[in-house]
Amino acid sequence: MSIEHISINLRRLRKESGISQAELAEAAGLSLSGYRKLELAKTESPRPESLKSIARVLGVPLQELLMPVASLEQVRFRSLRRLKSRGQILADVAVWLQDFADLEDLTGERPPHALEPLWKAYHQHGAEDIPGYAQRVRSAFHLNDREPVHDICGLLEARGIKVRSVSVPNDAFMGLSVGTEERGGPAIVVNTWERLPVETWIFSAVHELGHLLMHLGAYDVAASEEDADQEREADRFASHFLMPEAAFRREWDETAGLSLLDRVFKVKRVFRVSWRTVLFRVAESMPEASRGGLWARFNAEYKRQRSRSLLKHDEPSGIDAEVYHALYSERPVGEEPFGMDAYDFKEDRLARLVRRGLEEGLISLSRGSEILNLPLIEMRELTRSWMS
16 A cells, blocks of 8 residues: 555545545544645555545545556656655656546547657767757757747647646756656656746756657666766757757847846847856856856846845855856756746646547546646636636
8 A cells, every 4th residue: 555646546536526635634534734644645554444534525435545556667857856755746747647648549639749850860960969959959840040939838749748837846856757658758747836937947848858859768767866967968958949059149249238137138038048048058158167257247247236146045256166067957946037927838738638528528527627636616617717
């Protein structure tokens, strides 16, 4: 009896029923804290009597609480620090991917992924020519050399890559990706925690795309340590995919009369990326010994204008050179000036399939709420809004 399976099933069934944790705990004769421990998988030996009471309140057989959750094997999941919720995240993703694939089967809407030609192209470019490879991928995604990426979720979903947002209150975890050999794959999962800026969500999605294209052979759910070389390659790919070199150089040169701070902020808005991504690219063309000075100068200008440092964990002296060398592997939580909105990162294909399944009578309303992870009352409100 796995507590992680019980936890996943409890949250799924409770949300489907539309009741709160407090309501379920009271009806089952449990304390709220005791029930929460079950739902968060923070107890090793749940009492059989408690599980029977919960199953009774939910109106399901006890076995439905205990049933195993589908597992994943071809996954790239790295975290800078030990993540207690790793198993829970993987279990959630497995259920989501299975539900998505089942719905695709029901509706007959399963677009093939468009990655195979790009795998072959990577062997022609190799890690030495990531900028050229990123441009080739952009062309395959029908983006021209000046066009910013306005809808990364739609762009990925149109190529058969599923996208999921999760909110994990931990800045050591940016996301994960699932390979093509898993049922329903490939898929990209992004941590859209509210304390991380939207620009970081977008970068993380493209970073995971880079792994899917360049490092699929390294996908193994048992591996938990980041490969520094592969992380740098995925960072570089994301930077060049979001800001093609020729277009970036044009924009950067045209702003030569502005201060470093104003140049970075202007270019970041053109390409809809983080200021970190812009500085990363500027530093890329500089001698390694000069890169730390660029980051320190940028932070000094920001502090002079705003009377505070930009990143949460910065010292008053500015950003250390080490922050550049591990720019996105360190990923400090900070503020994104003139930031984007959450609507700039919104996956929608699964919701569209659920709507089709409901309208064609292929799934029930409760099944739709389960797939979208919405309480039944919110699912009803969503269906009403579809009619308006």
